[in-house]
Amino acid sequence: MDKLYIVIPAYNEEANVGKVIKDWYPIVEKIGNGSKLVIIDDGSKDQTYQIMQQYASNMEAFEPITKPNGGHGATILYGYHYAINAGADYVFQTDSDGQTLPEEFWPFWENRKAFDMVIGHRKGRQDGFSRVFVTKTLKFVLRLCFHVNVIDANTPFRLMKANTLREQIKLIPKNYNLSNVIISVIYAKKKLAVKYLPVTFRPRQGGVNSINMKKIIRIGQQAFKDFRKINHYMK
Secondary structure, eight states: OOOEEEEEEESSOTTTHHHHHHHHHHHHHHHOTTOEEEEEEESOSSSHHHHHHHHHTTOTTEEEEEEOOOOHHHHHHHHHHHHHHTTOSEEEEEOSSSOSOGGGSHHHHHTGGGOSEEEEEEOSOOSOHHHHHHHHHHHHHHHHHHOOOOSSTTOSEEEEEHHHHHHHGGGSOTTOTTHHHHHHHHHHHTTOOEEEEEEOOOOOOSSOOSOOHHHHHHHHHHHHHHHHHHHHHHO
16 A cells, blocks of 8 residues: 655746646556645746646645745755655655656556665656756766766656655755755665666756756856765765
């Protein structure tokens, strides 16, 4: 009787959020056992949360949440803590831009008991050269800072055992921006059971990407400083 919480952060996703809800809701409905689809609106300036509320009126297993803007990583952490505190057995995270495919979830679910985390490996990415460049650079930086080889550290397509996540999440600073990256590193560093499965990664399905190259560089500079601090703390 496994309870799944699907956690999805959303910021200014009025163009996508309705489709994302319709895509992912059938999964928690099929699994049942109190499973929930949880979408966290990160202080959107558009109609994202209002659209979420409209869908929730007819979907018992969908929980729309809104909070002040804190960034993508902080919103993911918020969702993980929410799922753990709600008694989830497994926590799955993806994003609200429609780049991932719900039908690719089921091989992850089939592997849930054998691994602490099953994470997607984005092959043949369709989201632009700059994003691919960042992923390759990140892989190099993580090897340099943490001495671990992480295939795809930031993939927004991951299924985790809640009990394992509950213990490891304590190592992550509150509101940390690259929370999924650090989770991948912690699991690799501690040699926890992790399996990578290939996943499709499409272009954004609607709306405007809030991340540009200038912001990526700024995040990267701060990340390198944070990585060094976290690595020292982990030791």
